[in-house]
Amino acid sequence: YNSEPLDWQRERFALHIQAARKANLPVIVHSRDANEDTMRILQDNHAEECGFVLHCFCGDQKMAQVALEMGGYISFSGIVTFKNAVDIQSVASSIPLERILVETDCPYLAPVPFRGKRNDPSKVIYVAKKIAELRSISLEEVEEATTENFFRLFSKARYEG
Numbered sequence: 735y736n737s738e739p740l741d742w743q744r745e746r747f748a749l750h751i752q753a754a755r756k757a758n759l760p761v762i763v764h765s766r767d768a769n770e771d772t773m774r775i776l777q778d779n780h781a782e783e784c785g786f787v788l789h790c791f792c793g794d795q796k797m798a799q800v801a802l803e804m805g806g807y808i809s810f811s812g813i814v815t816f817k818n819a820v821d822i823q824s825v826a827s828s829i830p831l832e833r834i835l836v837e838t839d840c841p842y843l844a845p846v847p848f849r850g851k852r853n854d855p856s857k858v859i860y861v862a863k864k865i866a867e868l869r870s871i872s873l874e875e876v877e878e879a880t881t882e883n884f885f886r887l888f889s890k891a892r893y894e895g
Contacts, residue, residue, distance in 0.1 A: 744775060751779035751786075760785035760887050769797040776804065785887050790839045791822060798825045802833055807887050809835035812845030812853060815864045827868040831879045835887070836861040 754761045761781055765772040765788065772793075776786060777800075787807040791798070798808055813819050814826050826834070836858055838844075844853035845860035859873075866876045885891060 740771075744771065747772075747775050748779050751776065751781050751784070754784045754786075755780065758784060759890070760787060762787055762789050764789050765797075766792055769793050773797060773800045776801075776806070781806070787835060787887060789837065790843070791825065793825070794821055795825055795828070798829055802829060807833050807835050807883060809837050810861055810865060811837050811839040812843040812849070812857070812861055814868075815845040815860055816849065817846075823864075823868055826865055831869070831871075831875070832883060834865065834876075834880060835883055836865060836876070836880050 751761055761776075761784060763772060763776070763786055772788075776782075782804040785805065785807075786801075787809050788797070788801050789809045790811045790813070791808045792813065801808060808825065808829055810822070810826050814822050838853050838855050838858045838861075840853045840855060842853055844851050845857055845864070848857055848860070862876045862880065863873055866873045869876075885893065
């Protein structure tokens with residue numbers, strides 16, 4: 735929210751991407767009201783080399799398309815369940831399932847029917863259900879795809895189930 739000068743924020747963002755590339759780790763990007771800046775900095779710093787996810791996605795179809803072209807992932811939070819989130823729902827229903835993640839953004843943005851309350855990981859199922867509904871597929875398909883997507887992006891993570 736512009737608590738730091740924009741040039742400072744841009745420089746730090748670029749440095750984070752460069753560090754992620756050196757560490758061979760994906761970048762987790764939280765972008766609000768900065769679609770063009772975000773995508774330009776990701777492109778200029780070759781974030782496709784380490785991978786990235788647009789966490790708590792609040793962008794538009796154009797932003798999602800650029801991210802997908804770069805090999806990025808889109809992560810949806812409880813916002814996708816809000817009735818006025820038509821643009822985000824449109825993105826969730828139109829992008830490849832192989833690029834979708836779901837999340838809580840805990841403790842914020844609890845999904846409907848918990849909107850306005852504290853969010854926690856037990857509520858991520860409502861995000862997955864909404865994605866399934868928007869895409870006219872089963873919840874199990876969303877669960878399977880998002881789990882595979884997570885382990886593809888975060889390739890150093892191991893399932894201990």
